[in-house]
Amino acid sequence: MANGTLAVRDLSVSYGRAVQALHQVSLDVPAGSVTAVLGANGAGKTTLLRAISGTLPFHRGAVEAGTVHLGDRPLTGLSPAAVVKAGVVQVPEGRRVFGRLTVADNLRAGALGARSRKEIAASRERVLELFPVLAERAGQRAGLMSGGEQQMLAIGRALMARPAVLLLDEPTLGLAPLMAERIADTVREINMQGTSILLIEQNAALALELSSTAHVLEVGSVALHGPSPELAASDEIRRRYLGVTDEPEVVPEAHLRGPVLERWAG
Numbered sequence: 001m002a003n004g005t006l007a008v009r010d011l012s013v014s015y016g017r018a019v020q021a022l023h024q025v026s027l028d029v030p031a032g033s034v035t036a037v038l039g040a041n042g043a044g045k046t047t048l049l050r051a052i053s054g055t056l057p058f059h060r061g062a063v064e065a066g067t068v069h070l071g072d073r074p075l076t077g078l079s080p081a082a083v084v085k086a087g088v089v090q091v092p093e094g095r096r097v098f099g100r101l102t103v104a105d106n107l108r109a110g111a112l113g114a115r116s117r118k119e120i121a122a123s124r125e126r127v128l129e130l131f132p133v134l135a136e137r138a139g140q141r142a143g144l145m146s147g148g149e150q151q152m153l154a155i156g157r158a159l160m161a162r163p164a165v166l167l168l169d170e171p172t173l174g175l176a177p178l179m180a181e182r183i184a185d186t187v188r189e190i191n192m193q194g195t196s197i198l199l200i201e202q203n204a205a206l207a208l209e210l211s212s213t214a215h216v217l218e219v220g221s222v223a224l225h226g227p228s229p230e231l232a233a234s235d236e237i238r239r240r241y242l243g244v245t246d247e248p249e250v251v252p253e254a255h256l257r258g259p260v261l262e263r264w265a266g
């Protein structure tokens, strides 16, 4: 499997030649990293993933300029199947699974490019270790599972192709906090096992916690980027994406502190 940095350079994308969705976007997903892309609705996050995964034509979109490489291998212009074969797999937004197929068949469908049954079995074992619930539900129709379980299946199905880079589009969207936390733990685990991750999230707090580097997209351009801890501490990010206001903390005057604290304690 090819590996290396996923490098996006000066990528411009339009839909139907009318809507300019991305304008000269550049970013790197270094091998072994979790890199996040944040941004409001319509900023171009999903478009970026479509451009990388070769699925833009399904949405009447096209790359106008720029390149995408995995290591020294160009991905621009490849079919979605060829991009998967090259090692880059997208988990689309909205946990799209084959609802009428069983969990086991969904996983089998993800084993694109596998060379042998042995390889498929090894991938399945890894997926079921990450998501034991998928083993319990192997014979169940995917459409009958909860939203969180469907998200696990969507990620599991993508992992069946043994990607070098996993593209995750809002994996926790619409999930209850506990389930979102479980998905976040799994993202960490997948990364620790050696898969690079490009994580698209509107939940900036979660994305900054999971990633080492983050990029903020605004109206199709990278407005800010840097190490995630630095961005998480920056006033602008805190105010605009983490919902932290600038109101000063109310600290009691020094001479009041003793009695106030005593009253609280008492």
Ligand code: ATP
Binding pocket: 015, 016, 019, 020, 021, 039, 040, 041, 042, 043, 044, 045, 046, 047, 048, 059, 060, 061, 202
């Ligand atoms: P969200 O968080 O809402 O999914 P996003 O950051 O992923 O937003 P995109 O879905 O990439 O943003 O959309 C970027 C821009 O491209 C928006 O202006 C959107 O309306 C437009 N767009 C997206 N898909 C299409 C399409 N198939 N045809 C025309 N315009 C589109």
